Amino acid sequence: MAEHPSRREFLRVAGGVAAGLGLGAVITVTPARATPAAMQEAIRKVVGASKVSPGRVKLEMPPLSENGNTVPLTVSVESPMTAADYVKAIHVFTELNPQPDVVSFRLGPRAGRARVATRIRLATTQTVVAVSELSDGSFWSDTVAVVVTLAACLEDA
Amino acid sequence: MAGALINVPERAKRGEIVEIKTLISHPMETGYRRNQSGARVERDIIRLFVATYNGTEIFRAELHPAITANPFIVFSTVATESGTLTFKWTGDNAFSVTESASITVD
Numbered sequence: 001m002a003e004h005p006s007r008r009e010f011l012r013v014a015g016g017v018a019a020g021l022g023l024g025a026v027i028t029v030t031p032a033r034a035t036p037a038a039m040q041e042a043i044r045k046v047v048g049a050s051k052v053s054p055g056r057v058k059l060e061m062p063p064l065s066e067n068g069n070t071v072p073l074t075v076s077v078e079s080p081m082t083a084a085d086y087v088k089a090i091h092v093f094t095e096l097n098p099q100p101d102v103v104s105f106r107l108g109p110r111a112g113r114a115r116v117a118t119r120i121r122l123a124t125t126q127t128v129v130a131v132s133e134l135s136d137g138s139f140w141s142d143t144v145a146v147v148v149t150l151a152a153c154l155e156d157a
Numbered sequence: 158m159a160g161a162l163i164n165v166p167e168r169a170k171r172g173e174i175v176e177i178k179t180l181i182s183h184p185m186e187t188g189y190r191r192n193q194s195g196a197r198v199e200r201d202i203i204r205l206f207v208a209t210y211n212g213t214e215i216f217r218a219e220l221h222p223a224i225t226a227n228p229f230i231v232f233s234t235v236a237t238e239s240g241t242l243t244f245k246w247t248g249d250n251a252f253s254v255t256e257s258a259s260i261t262v263d
Contacts, residue, residue, distance in 0.1 A: 069226075074231075098189045098222070099221060099223070102223040102224065103218055103224055105216070106219075107216050107232065110234055110235055110237070111215065111216065111232065116230070117230075118218075118225075118229055118231070119224070119225040120224060120225060121187075121222075121225055
């Protein structure tokens with residue numbers, strides 16, 4: 001009788017180790033990808049030496065996406081969109097896609113409101129960042145974490 | 158091959174913000190996939206989308222391989238005057254498609 005708890009304990013630990021190995025295997029088979037550092041570099045290339053502050057931008061994406069081949073994305077920026085104060089550009093970056101750049105939208109006061117939408121591919125569960133450039137030269141950003149069940153880039157679309 | 162769908166309201170009030178939706182048929186081959194024999198499939202994507210309103214550029218989007226096949230882009234513009242909105246998609250392999258839509262502003 002005294003052996004049962006230890007056996008149960010053994011199974012629990014063994015199961016945990018197996019799950020850990022499984023997870024490790026999943027990580028090793030993922031394809032070439034950008035890294036968070038590559039994303040930071042891509043953002044740096046766009047913003048130069050300017051400071052990127054969180055806020056004013058709203059990046060809307062579903063928190064859980066079944067199909068990474070098509071994930072809807074909407075970015076809106078708080079801005080009066082007048083000739084004196086408007087959004088110049090909205091850039092989207094991903095952390096773990098093969099390349100960090102996703103899209104750059106260029107708009108101006110004639111847009112009326114700073115709101116754009118498109119559909120993107122996500123190679124895996126990761127963080128997506130939207131950076132907005134305002135006419136006064138300031139940069140604002142928003143970050144969203146998206147869980148992807150079926151990855152893009154691997155299967156035939 | 159390249160069919161484009163554009164949704165622009167036919168009529169608008171002066172100063173009204175109108176939403177424009179565009180969809181174009183294109184595979185957006187990323188250049189990261191391999192075919193059955195293991196060879197890399199060449200990249201073939203739309204690089205640039207530009208919208209003009211009576212000849213003046215109002216919006217542009219620079220696309221990368223992370224945009225889905227059949228790129229769908231939504232943006233807005235202020236209805237300033239009656240006229241023509243022209244949309245142009247250009248990309249790899251000399252891909253170029255131009256579409257236009259007219260708008261009547263009261």
